[in-house]
Amino acid sequence: MCQDCGCGDPNLVPVELQTRILARNDDAAAHNRAHFAERGVLAINLMGSPGSGKTAVLEATARGVADKSRLAALAGDLATDNDAARLERAGIRARAITTGQACHLDAEMVHHELHHLDLGGVEYLFIENVGNLVCPAVYDLGQHANVVVLSVTEGEDKPLKYPTMFARADLVLLTKVDLLPYLSIDMRAIYRSLSLVMPNPTLIPMSSPSGGGLETWIDWLAGRRAAVGAEMVFA
């Protein structure tokens, strides 16, 4: 008997569930996280618009790290393995995840590819998500931190237009700052936009070709790994 909505239909039975619709993804993400903990790997979900400079950030990161065997990456795109090839050339152990039509990576895609990636000696795994400021924010991949790559050419109000993505970001890498002299972009306006959607706005200005901001970014990564490592020990 339906007692909920008052429709009085004697044949309607309400069943209370309160289940997370993406529970299967979340379980796979937890499984990935366990893999990372076992290996002592810090996993970063690197997100951002197409062309924001995600791959360039990783190439620069490789230039800033003496022992590149500590780095690995999974590069998601709808088609081609171009990014994975670029990362390999930069010295980062990398695998491509081609999603076909899917606009985001999910935890099962990552899990599947992890079995083809040798994580021996790896301390940092970058999961370069499909270029998109909407869908990738929805799926937990098992990462320890969300890093959003935002280029200065995208405009000051980008965070306000895509609040979900920035609300979940632990760090924003503001790329292409070497172009600032040619643009009428107010850095304070970017910070202000971020402060309205990101609880603890943390931003590192970067210029991947010149290596500007690279040291701060690498320090941030090391700090994160140390913090997560401590959690792993006590887990």
Added chain:
Amino acid sequence: MHEYSIVQSLVDSVAAAVRGRQNATVHRVHVAIGELAGVDCTLLATAYEVFRAGTLCERSTLTIDRVPARWECPRCGAPIERGAFLRCPLCDEPARLGGGDEIVLERIELEVA
């Protein structure tokens, strides 16, 4: 456009919930979608209309409860006003999301013969 993949997971969740119930037809599906869940409710509704065909949800309607984002201070619990900086004006703590990121199957209504 990840709403189709969410509907696929939703239909799987409904199937799991009705498994073992004989002679039951899914009449209505209630979901709660947070403002900051990253899911567009209109697209979700459209995706449901398309995807339910040929599934056990074929004869059901989808009801979406939109949950507004609720930011609050993690220390004093004070709510942060909409449109304000996401930091407690009293404690200077970064705000915490108290609700509004859920993607939840709340309940289903079954027609039983």
